[in-house]
Amino acid sequence: MSTSRHIFYISDRTGLTAENIGEALLNQFGHLKFKRFTLPFINTVEKARTVVAEVNRSAEQEGQRPIAFVSVVDDEIRSIIKEANAFQINFFDTFLDVLAKELNAEAKQAEQGHHSIGNTQRYDARMEAVNFSLNHDDGISDKNLQEADVILMGVSRSGKTPTCLYLALQYGIRAANYPLIPDDLESTDLPRMLKPYKDKIFGLTIQPERLQAIRQERRPNSSYAKIDTCRSEIADAQAMFKRHGIPFTNTTDKSVEELAVYILQACKLQRRF
């Protein structure tokens, strides 16, 4: 018998919602061990039967029923999956009827394809935002800074690029990215290129020890990666943020998701979808 309880994420789409709920709940039992399996695109009766077989096999082999987080809209497919030998958490089953009652409306099967105009618009907004971020990564071009929704500023490797890309992909936000180089940091002024856009700037800072570890990975034993360099760059950057009243946050203990939501809120940005 295994020590890791098996977890199945079963979805008619990507499984991301089932994973999200499941991980939030399982995170409350961080002292236990789990082994995870995601089964996406379970959108036919045949696939549902295969899922049931796989879950039942797991239950038999492990000597205990797995836990299944199920996110399936179609009633027929869901009822087949229900026959599987698993402890099932199914949020459509649990919440859809009560929500329908509150809304005083019947749930209509969502259109299955994704041909809707909404999807195309979302894709376009994402593409534009991703292209925007890529074209403005590392402050190379200021041509379209005026079109930026936000400009992330910080020393090299403080977390600007992944945050920009996440803002673009998740929210369609056009996030540019300005790395503070030593020349910038010696001045008490804002970098000239950014002055017209001061209101869009958000600062990122980071713990010196963490920055040192990241830089050391990238350029081992360089002066760039020395702890003294990291300390002084960070101190100068924070002084600049404070001098010019630029809002900023420390990225050290934040995930990219948390940073993105924090920046949305702090800069009162409107997501584009």
Added chain:
Amino acid sequence: MSTSRHIFYISDRTGLTAENIGEALLNQFGHLKFKRFTLPFINTVEKARTVVAEVNRSAEQEGQRPIAFVSVVDDEIRSIIKEANAFQINFFDTFLDVLAKELNAEAKQAEQGHHSIGNTQRYDARMEAVNFSLNHDDGISDKNLQEADVILMGVSRSGKTPTCLYLALQYGIRAANYPLIPDDLESTDLPRMLKPYKDKIFGLTIQPERLQAIRQERRPNSSYAKIDTCRSEIADAQAMFKRHGIPFTNTTDKSVEELAVYILQACKLQRRF
């Protein structure tokens, strides 16, 4: 009285899980109109009281109680939010106790800070994967193609870059990206650079009309954006995929999330976190 029902996403973290569940459920009522408000980082009693006031104000102004999707772990904060005049869907309340019973374990408050080694590792894996994708965007460098988990191949603007970046950010997958240019498409052979890595290649294709619209946006009235150019490039690319047994999918009606999960599954990729 407004025609759009107000929706609140209330969370002690980013609100992404609450939004995910809520949108999946509300999507079943696509004929109704909603107005959405996300209230993230509600992690103190004071913030919870502000939320209650905001929700109650909405109920009063709109003449009907809003719907709240609540994702808050802390019992005290959650009990304050419960006093708000809203129809509340709270998945911790609903699922945590039954899950604890099934696991035969007590839920322990998750550590609040994010200083855990797991978080740092996740951040590092993401950074590496994002850097990898950026360094290999548009096939510029083949130096490290051997380190790629997957190589997305397709004609210009078929959706490679956002998919690569999403794979990196969401799953830590190192996704390189090879654009098929007319020279490649004239040959019956695979592009020379890619031959050693044939098993890692995944093809993207797209509807000619959609490709034309995307290219037209980017380079209006160019021969690149002509429907005939799009048709012939796509036909050549698909012929290449088939000739060399490269798995591929059509991106036209898929979201970036769906593409990413589809590729994970088709290429049997192991997510890195």
